[in-house]
Amino acid sequence: xxxxxxxxxxxxxxxxxxxxxxxxxxxxxxxxxxxxxxxxxxxxxxxxxxxxxxxxxxxxxxxxxxxxxxxxxxxxxxxxxxxxxxxxxxxxxxxxxxxxxxxxxxxxxxxxxxxxxxxxxxxxxxxxxxxxxxxxxxxxxxxxxxxxxxxxxxxxxxxxxxxxxxxxxxxxxxxxxxxxxxxxxxxxxxxxxxxxxxxxxxxxxxxxxxxxxxxxxxxxxxxxxxxxxxxxxxxxxxxxxxxxxxxxxxxxxxxxxxxxxxxxxxxxxxxxxxxxxxxxxxxxxxxxxxxxxxxxxxxxxxxxxxxxxxxxxxxxxxxxxxxxxxxxxxxxxxxxxxxxxxxxxxxxxxxxxxxxxxxxxxxxxxxxxxxxxxxxxxxxxxxxxxxxxxxxxxxxxxxxx
Amino acid sequence: xxxxxxxxxxxxxxxxxxxxxxxxxxxxxxxxxxxxxxxxxxxxxxxxxxxxxxxxxxxxxxxxxxxxxxxxxxxxxxxxxxxxxxxxxxxxxxxxxxxxxxxxxxxxxxxxxxxxxxxxxxxxxxxxxxxxxxxxxxxxxxxxxxxxxxxxxxxxxxxxxxxxxxxxxxxxxxxxxxxxxxxxxxxxxxxxxxxxxxxxxxxxxxxxxxxxxxxxxxxxxxxxxxxxxxxxxxxxxxxxxxxxxxxxxxxxxxxxxxxxxxxxxxxxxxxxxxxxxxxxxxxxxxxxxxxxxxxxxxxxxxxxxxxxxxxxxxxxxxxxxxxxxxxxxxxxxxxxxxxxxxxxxxxxxxxxxxxxxxxxxxxxxxxxxxxxxxxxxx
Numbered sequence: 079x080x081x082x083x084x085x086x087x088x089x090x091x092x093x094x095x096x097x098x099x100x101x102x103x104x105x106x107x108x109x110x111x112x113x114x115x116x117x118x119x120x121x122x123x124x125x126x127x128x129x130x131x132x133x134x135x136x137x138x139x140x141x142x143x144x145x146x147x148x149x150x151x152x153x154x155x156x157x158x159x160x161x162x163x164x165x166x167x168x169x170x171x172x173x174x175x176x177x178x179x180x181x182x183x184x185x186x187x188x189x190x191x192x193x194x195x196x197x198x199x200x201x202x203x204x205x206x207x208x209x210x211x212x213x214x215x216x217x218x219x220x221x222x223x224x225x226x227x228x229x230x231x232x233x234x235x236x237x238x239x240x241x242x243x244x245x246x247x248x249x250x251x252x253x254x255x256x257x258x259x260x261x262x263x264x265x266x267x268x269x270x271x272x273x274x275x276x277x278x279x280x281x282x283x284x285x286x287x288x289x290x291x292x293x294x295x296x297x298x299x300x301x302x303x304x305x306x307x308x309x310x311x312x313x314x315x316x317x318x319x320x321x322x323x324x325x326x327x328x329x330x331x332x333x334x335x336x337x338x339x340x341x342x343x344x345x346x347x348x349x350x351x352x353x354x355x356x357x358x359x360x361x362x363x364x365x366x367x368x369x370x371x372x373x374x375x376x377x378x379x380x381x382x383x384x385x386x387x388x389x390x391x392x393x394x395x396x397x398x399x400x401x402x403x404x405x406x407x408x409x410x411x412x413x414x415x416x417x418x419x420x421x422x423x424x425x426x427x428x429x430x431x432x433x434x435x436x437x438x439x440x441x442x443x444x445x446x447x448x449x450x451x452x453x454x455x456x457x458x459x460x461x462x463x464x465x466x467x468x469x470x471x472x473x474x475x476x477x478x479x
Numbered sequence: 480x481x482x483x484x485x486x487x488x489x490x491x492x493x494x495x496x497x498x499x500x501x502x503x504x505x506x507x508x509x510x511x512x513x514x515x516x517x518x519x520x521x522x523x524x525x526x527x528x529x530x531x532x533x534x535x536x537x538x539x540x541x542x543x544x545x546x547x548x549x550x551x552x553x554x555x556x557x558x559x560x561x562x563x564x565x566x567x568x569x570x571x572x573x574x575x576x577x578x579x580x581x582x583x584x585x586x587x588x589x590x591x592x593x594x595x596x597x598x599x600x601x602x603x604x605x606x607x608x609x610x611x612x613x614x615x616x617x618x619x620x621x622x623x624x625x626x627x628x629x630x631x632x633x634x635x636x637x638x639x640x641x642x643x644x645x646x647x648x649x650x651x652x653x654x655x656x657x658x659x660x661x662x663x664x665x666x667x668x669x670x671x672x673x674x675x676x677x678x679x680x681x682x683x684x685x686x687x688x689x690x691x692x693x694x695x696x697x698x699x700x701x702x703x704x705x706x707x708x709x710x711x712x713x714x715x716x717x718x719x720x721x722x723x724x725x726x727x728x729x730x731x732x733x734x735x736x737x738x739x740x741x742x743x744x745x746x747x748x749x750x751x752x753x754x755x756x757x758x759x760x761x762x763x764x765x766x767x768x769x770x771x772x773x774x775x776x777x778x779x780x781x782x783x784x785x786x787x788x789x790x791x792x793x794x795x796x797x798x799x800x801x802x803x804x805x806x807x808x809x810x811x812x813x814x815x816x817x818x819x820x821x822x823x824x825x826x827x828x829x830x831x832x833x834x835x836x837x838x839x840x841x842x843x844x845x846x847x848x849x850x851x852x853x854x855x856x857x
Contacts, residue, residue: 131842145821148585148589149588150584151584151587158819330597398480406524457526458526459525462492463526463530464529465524472575
């Protein structure tokens, strides 16, 4: 036992006051919670455990707060740190009913029309990778954010931030990919912007795209509409894009025959909505992967989610690389896959519609929404056990051994 | 997928679970410790506890390399990284471990250059590409990772690199196991022995556990069926009144270890007189330092390392969790003040840490889940 520590932890009523900075704050916060649940040690084991779990639930429902003094890489990963940043800083500053659902695209009433509006920035490294480049990613990403909102994507803007010294030939390659991707998705880039920054102030080329689409159907999509019993579907194998990028960075000395799944999803979505007008929600599984979306469903709708590892399509190459790196494909980004929530009785029709499209050939029902354990995503493992699938804090980090 | 799926077969798991349950004596409670954090991760990731009868409790041991690093060493590392022209490299797991003033990620936001590497050898590439910088590798881990640090030092020496050094935090597993066996807090029935460490040191070093302490040890692999089979082997020994060292992971672990790896460690490193372990305190001869012969590659000799001891936050009970005295959720700050977003203790940082594994994978009341499942069926 080290000096300065109390040998008998159960009687240790330390305060946070003697600790510096955030630790002190965290401990003080803990004490406020602790007073609510005094005496838990006298209860039977299972009840005490449940009490702790309830306390954690309450802690998780509190207003998020950014504790860090500076932005770290975790804030951009799509996990908990990103959610906290968005809710504590951006949502707090800009709060309005259109922003609050935090869907992939906002739904607006303009004149007599329903419009979807979205924006996304692309900072991928490397710029060119097997299966695509930053250009088609920038078009497809925005097209997909509009598509999963039930909109027909129409017009895009494109903003370029270029680093001094960036080869014009590369810029030509990127814009050519954007042109082709826009043509494939049936959208037009109608406005744009260019900025050049000094060498070292950016990494070659960053792109921002915004897009608008028209919502012609009478649909109301949103993860908050998920109901107990609904089926959860993914449109194809997960994790291809993220693993491709990790391998393309060349830091891992792993080679595999996989490429990014970047693709426009508007055709696939049209087929799905034609077959199943009652789709409750769709999301494209980008940063944070399928696991993050499942957690968003559980949180927004106040429901539980149970998915089965055996039913989740993952390519062998992606599984292999994930096993080697000790990361979970459930958290790895896709760029051409969507997660859909549909009433269970429509699941068959939804799968049939997805299978009819080239991008949905391997679509599968991976699990169901349920009333039990609201807010929690559970996975039935292939091994036959159960576990939680929580949001990650930051990027999945490779394990040591 | 070959070499993976055959070790995750649910039918085989059911069969093993039945055999394990049959070996439990009525009324007896069993406490088995998995020493290695990799095992803890597997147990939670695959929901392995669902297969165990209530009378068997798995106790999570100290074998998580990140979890045993005391706060002071993290502060020392950040101090090193803040020196002029230093690029520090370390494993991904280290990046979020909190020192008293924040983690490596926070330090980077303040201006240090700490990079994640997948192998220590990547540090050599960085050193070669940046001849005007000093590259310091923050080495952590048990005997599993020590050989790769040793090989990196040997390569650096062979290449004549002068701008590469190692901040050595390697620890050895046996003294930690002994500290736990000698700890009065805990009664254990047997050990699931560390798999990867044993690929290096072999199985002989565990013999004293079986001989002197009368506890069975089964060295186990990292797939869920490996662990389940090891639990079966431990229960078999207990039911027959035996205490021996057995090797379940014989497809990888040679009984005598890996001589080449051991030689490389012995060439470059030697035992420290003592080292502070997070939660376990100072343990004699429990860690490695760079040998005099490689002083030019020893960051602790090259730089002024403050070596300040930082006491753990008082409410943090990592020590009790690491020794298996407390279950993660029994720690006072678990899940409220100490979460994966804002870890106070190291057990909450690494995916191998017992607290992070429980928080991320196991945070559901199994009794209530079982009740709910039962209700759903009827």
